[in-house]
Amino acid sequence: MTAVALSAGALSAGLLVAPSATAAPSPAMAGTDSTPSTVAAEWLAGELTNGVIITKNGPDIGLTLDAGMALSTVPRQGVHITAISNALETRLADYVGDGTKESYAGALAKAATFVRVAAKNPTSFGGRNLVTELEQRTADVPADPAAKPQEAAYAGRIFDQSESGNFANVVGQSYAVRALTLAKSTEAAAARDFLLKQQCSSGAFRLNFAKADVPNQSCTDGVAGSEADPDATALAMINLVESGDTSQAVKDALAKANTWLAARQRGSGAVRSAGTDAQINTNTTSLAAYAFGLLKNRGPAMKAALWVRKNQPVYKYKCRTALTKDTGAVAYRKDRINASTTTGLTADTRDEWRRATAQAVLGLQFAPASNDVFRIxxxxxxxxxxxxxxxxxxxxxxxxxxxMQVKGDFKAIKGKTSGGAIVRKLKLPVGNQRRVALVKTSSDEARTSIRVRN
Structure with missing residues (x-):
């Protein structure tokens, strides 16, 4: 409700980004409402157990880092960020590998990003230098590119070292660019250049790299393996902005990506994911909202955030449901709200809500505020x-x-996309007296009265 501005993907991967650690949470655009991101952050913080999110499959460090980076953009969450940082130190090898036989590039990049967001030093964290280890997972530029054209083609690309295989992708590459650039690594430029190769001429970024032995390591529209991915595109945009790289190449890439992503946005504000199970969802839309917001693309950012807010059930007071105890949580899709209104969140459904909310905390920061005085x-x-x-x-x-409520009757309402008054009828109770009619949001209350005669 409060018109106070604050400083936004793929669901299965639990991916998230946040502003760089060197600055305080940056203000969002004027006319935005801090309430939805604040209540989402409060719910998300409540899902931590000793600094870790415990899912039905055990501790999930990737999701925990998502939560930490989301919370870092909302005031008064420092204690939770510290708890997450402390927990990461004790579980670092489980997440990024032991640094010898096992070393996971994407996890290293994401961990280094979070550590900086938490105002810690990624070059000395948990007894390890995350930046150096990430540099070791980043392909070097050969001394003689002409003599080694294949090595030159994938210079700057991140690779996993693992007995399980190499699963590094464009999302991890974007985190690597951010982490290496902020660390002033000598390998940052090569990592950035390889990331920019993953952008097709359409402006979209793909999700997966070409195989390492393929001569052409660049995204090519219409070619198998170069399918446009809105989550990867939004994450690339966000991490490039947050890296602080202001080169012309980055500016041009951001402009093209911004145009492509805005064209993909639906009239409702939602953005559909990619792949065989592509669907409209709050994860993809929240990432888009945050990417648009960072680029000051006001209209698309607010439209996307508004659509996400519609998937944040806040059923309180007389309108309470089984979801009321989880006020602030954001559903992946609207059908999840309908399915949980009577049952509440279960062990089987809670993880999905956690992942959706971790991303929504950021996207919701661009939710539009009312331009009218709150009253009934x-x-x-x-x-x-x-x-x-x-x-x-x-x-x-x-x-x-x-x-909205009066003694004996109540109505759940939702703010109009276009603004304006909401008109509803309430049944008056018996009794010759003046009755109070209330309207309550998650953060505000207004009241009026009416004379009732039997």
Missing amino acids: QSVRKEARAGDRPQFRVFGIAPGESAC
């Missing part, structure tokens, strides 16, 4: 008991949930 008005001055007079509610932010 009775259309009539008095009415008979049992009548259903109209009440008008003003100042509900677009997509915001609220509860």
